[in-house]
Amino acid sequence: MTRDNNIHIKTPDEIILMREAGRVNNLALAAVRELLQPGVTTADLNAAAEEVLRKHGAYSPFKNYGHPPYPASVCVSINEELVHGIPGKRKLQEGDIVSVDCGTVLEGYVGDSAFTAGVGEISPLARKLIEVVEQALSVGIAMMRAGNKTGDISAAIQQFVEGSGFHVVREYTGHGVGRSMHEGPQVPNYGTPGTGVPLRPGMTIALEPMVLVGTHRTRVLPDRWTVVSADGSLTAHQEHSVAVTEGDPLVLTVP
Ligand code: MG
Ligand code: MG
Numbered sequence: 001m002t003r004d005n006n007i008h009i010k011t012p013d014e015i016i017l018m019r020e021a022g023r024v025n026n027l028a029l030a031a032v033r034e035l036l037q038p039g040v041t042t043a044d045l046n047a048a049a050e051e052v053l054r055k056h057g058a059y060s061p062f063k064n065y066g067h068p069p070y071p072a073s074v075c076v077s078i079n080e081e082l083v084h085g086i087p088g089k090r091k092l093q094e095g096d097i098v099s100v101d102c103g104t105v106l107e108g109y110v111g112d113s114a115f116t117a118g119v120g121e122i123s124p125l126a127r128k129l130i131e132v133v134e135q136a137l138s139v140g141i142a143m144m145r146a147g148n149k150t151g152d153i154s155a156a157i158q159q160f161v162e163g164s165g166f167h168v169v170r171e172y173t174g175h176g177v178g179r180s181m182h183e184g185p186q187v188p189n190y191g192t193p194g195t196g197v198p199l200r201p202g203m204t205i206a207l208e209p210m211v212l213v214g215t216h217r218t219r220v221l222p223d224r225w226t227v228v229s230a231d232g233s234l235t236a237h238q239e240h241s242v243a244v245t246e247g248d249p250l251v252l253t254v255p
Pocket of ligand 1: 100101103112113114208239
C-alpha cells in the first residue's frame with residue numbers, strides 16, 4: 001500500500017529523543033489541563049502550551065501545517081467538535097468536554113498526544129464517553145506488539161468502542177510519527193484483525209481513538225479545520241505516541 005511506504009524504523013537512540021519530545025509534550029498538555037475551568041478561553045489554553053514548549057526549546061508542528069495553514073500550536077475541540085478545533089475567543093463553560101491535542105518538535109523529533117476532559121461538572125454520558133475513549137486508547141496500545149499487525153490495533157479499538165455503544169471515526173486515523181508528524185503506517189480506528197502492516201520493534205505510532213456518541217459521520221466547518229460530528233452529538237479524542245519494542249509497548253508521551 002503506497003500510503004504505508006513512509007515507515008521509518010527508529011534506532012534506540014532515536015527512541016530516546018522521541019521519549020524526550022513526548023515528555024515535553026506531556027508537560028504542555030498538563031499545563032493546559034490545569035487551566036480547564038469556566039471562563040478560560042481556548043486561546044488561553046494555546047498560550048499555556050506554547051509557553052511550555054518555548055521554555056524547553058521546542059515548538060509545535062501544528063503551526064502553519066496544511067492548507068489553509070493551521071494558525072495555532074494546539075487543537076482545542078469542544079463537545080460536538082471532534083478534532084482540529086482552532087483556539088480563539090471562545091470561553092469554556094461548565095459541563096463542556098474539551099479535547100486538547102498538542103504536538104512537540106524537540107531535537108528534530110515529534111511527540112503527538114491528546115486528552116479529553118470535562119469542565120466542572122459534566123453529564124453521566126460525557127463521563128462515560130471520556131472513560132471509553134481513554135480505555136480505547138489503552139486497548140489499542142496493548143496490541144502494539146511485534147508480530148501483531150496494524151489491523152489488530154484497529155479492530156481492538158473498534159470492537160471496544162462499538163461494544164460500549166459508541167462509534168469510531170472513519171476519516172481520521174492514527175499514524176506513524178518520528179522526524180515527521182505524519183509518517184506511515186496509517187492506523188485507522190476500525191479494521192480487521194490479521195490485516196495491515198506487521199509491527200516491528202522501532203516503529204513509532206501515534207494512536208488516536210476518536211469516538212462519537214451518535215454516529216460515525218463527521219463534517220468539516222467552514223473554517224476548513226474544525227471537524228464535528230454530523231449529528232451534533234458529543235465526541236472525544238485521546239492520543240499517545242507509542243513505540244513498538246521487543247517486549248511491552250513503550251508510551252512516549254508521558255511524564
Ligand atoms: Mg495529535
Ligand atoms: Mg496525531
